[in-house]
Amino acid sequence: MARICIYGAGSIGCYIGGRLLASGSGVAFVGRPRIGDELSERGLTISDYRGGHWQLPPSAIAFSSDPATAAAADLVLVTVKSAGTAAAAAELAAALRPGAVVISFQNGLGNAEILRAALARQTVLEGMVPFNVVRRGPGAFHQASEGKLEVRASFDLEPFLANFDKAGLPLVRHLDMLPVQWAKLLFNLNNAINALANQPLKEELSQLAYRRCLALAQSEALALLKQAGIKPARLTPLPAAWIPPVLRLPDALFALLGGKMLAIDPLARSSMSDDLAAKRATEVDWINGEVLRLAERLGRSAPVNARLRTLVHAAEASDARPSWTGEALLAELQAA
Numbered sequence: 001m002a003r004i005c006i007y008g009a010g011s012i013g014c015y016i017g018g019r020l021l022a023s024g025s026g027v028a029f030v031g032r033p034r035i036g037d038e039l040s041e042r043g044l045t046i047s048d049y050r051g052g053h054w055q056l057p058p059s060a061i062a063f064s065s066d067p068a069t070a071a072a073a074d075l076v077l078v079t080v081k082s083a084g085t086a087a088a089a090a091e092l093a094a095a096l097r098p099g100a101v102v103i104s105f106q107n108g109l110g111n112a113e114i115l116r117a118a119l120a121r122q123t124v125l126e127g128m129v130p131f132n133v134v135r136r137g138p139g140a141f142h143q144a145s146e147g148k149l150e151v152r153a154s155f156d157l158e159p160f161l162a163n164f165d166k167a168g169l170p171l172v173r174h175l176d177m178l179p180v181q182w183a184k185l186l187f188n189l190n191n192a193i194n195a196l197a198n199q200p201l202k203e204e205l206s207q208l209a210y211r212r213c214l215a216l217a218q219s220e221a222l223a224l225l226k227q228a229g230i231k232p233a234r235l236t237p238l239p240a241a242w243i244p245p246v247l248r249l250p251d252a253l254f255a256l257l258g259g260k261m262l263a264i265d266p267l268a269r270s271s272m273s274d275d276l277a278a279k280r281a282t283e284v285d286w287i288n289g290e291v292l293r294l295a296e297r298l299g300r301s302a303p304v305n306a307r308l309r310t311l312v313h314a315a316e317a318s319d320a321r322p323s324w325t326g327e328a329l330l331a332e333l334q335a336a
């Protein structure tokens with residue numbers, strides 16, 4: 001039986017690992033002791049937006065905070081936040097056996113490359129998680145929106161495909177992941193807006209002023225991508241370039257045409273909002289920061305994404321969590 005290691009047991013790691021474990025895969029979780037305590041007291045409760053529910057007792061869960069746990073793995077799913085990738089890469093380099101397969105199920109563009117640089121004797125693949133996972137309480141993780149896991153195609157994945165199929169999380173494979181990663185990053189430009197709004201995603205995206213903020217950030221990125229000759233993949237029925245005009249529609253029309261973006265659990269927030277709530281460093285430098293790096297490469301500027309990054313950094317440094325209204329944030333971004 002393939003041995004799968006979740007490296008960074010948090011929202012995404014516990015959810016995907018929990019689904020794999022519930023369907024009979026051998027899974028070991030590596031994470032922080034606080035998560036280990038939760039899982040050893042409560043076990044794992046996994047659920048999804050379709051009504052799926054899986055309960056795993058503490059006795060079924062192999063959890064450790066020791067990186068050496070990964071030594072036994074055939075497949076490692078890296079699910080730490082981007083700020084933790086370099087450290088995870090160094091730990092995995094010391095632990096993993098040659099030939100192990102590593103998938104980065106992280107947002108941003110550069111995490112797989114950081115892992116690859118440290119893991120020359122393993123296969124490292126870019127992955128993408130399109131859906132949101134809400135932590136509903138200790139040991140309880142809920143998939144709050146739809147979407148399939150996407151990953152760079154490789155023959156080395158073959159031994160594990162059945163594990164994901166059985167778990168109900170089939171892997172969609174792509175020869176080139178960059179267009180997929182950029183398409184996801186365009187959605188993730190909302191992470192900063194959602195974190196600054198301090199509201200659930202559904203509530204935030206139901207308001208025109210916040211959607212106009214997102215349209216500004218996406219339009220800026222799309223213009224740069226066009227100049228760079230990068231065509232983002234189509235992750236929704238609408239091509240990426242049509243999304244900003246749809247975001248700018250009045251609420252009722254948006255609900256009609258962009259309604260899928262509102263098909264999300266009413267409590268779900270972006271992972272960046274979770275980070276601000278937990279007073280952790282966010283991934284803003286790996287999301288909006290990528291737009292700034294692309295702009296720099298092209299000799300252009302990206303003032304809207306630069307302003308969002310500055311505002312998120314200010315929120316990280318502040319004791320009080322900001323709650324920007326849509327109108328105030330829009331005025332700030334329009335003035336950028």
Ligand SMILES: NC(=O)C1=CN([C@@H]2O[C@H](COP(=O)(O)OP(=O)(O)OC[C@H]3O[C@@H](n4cnc5c(N)ncnc54)[C@H](OP(=O)(O)O)[C@@H]3O)[C@@H](O)[C@H]2O)C=CC1
Binds near residue numbers: 007134
């Ligand atoms: N949450 C979501 O809905 C979605 C998240 N994503 C992406 O998935 C990735 C994971 O996000 P998410 O699950 O929310 O993150 P979480 O912060 O919930 O989970 C990551 C966990 O890994 C732990 N960790 C970090 N470094 C190590 C290490 N070296 N060894 C062991 N444990 C470690 C973290 O601890 P500590 O905090 O102490 O560092 C944390 O508990 C991110 O790139 C995110 O953008 C993508 C789609 C949706």
Ligand SMILES: CC(C)(CO)C(=O)C(=O)O
Binds near residue numbers: 131133269270272
């Ligand atoms: C799924 C999505 C786009 C929003 O929750 C996300 O990737 C995140 O929160 O980081």
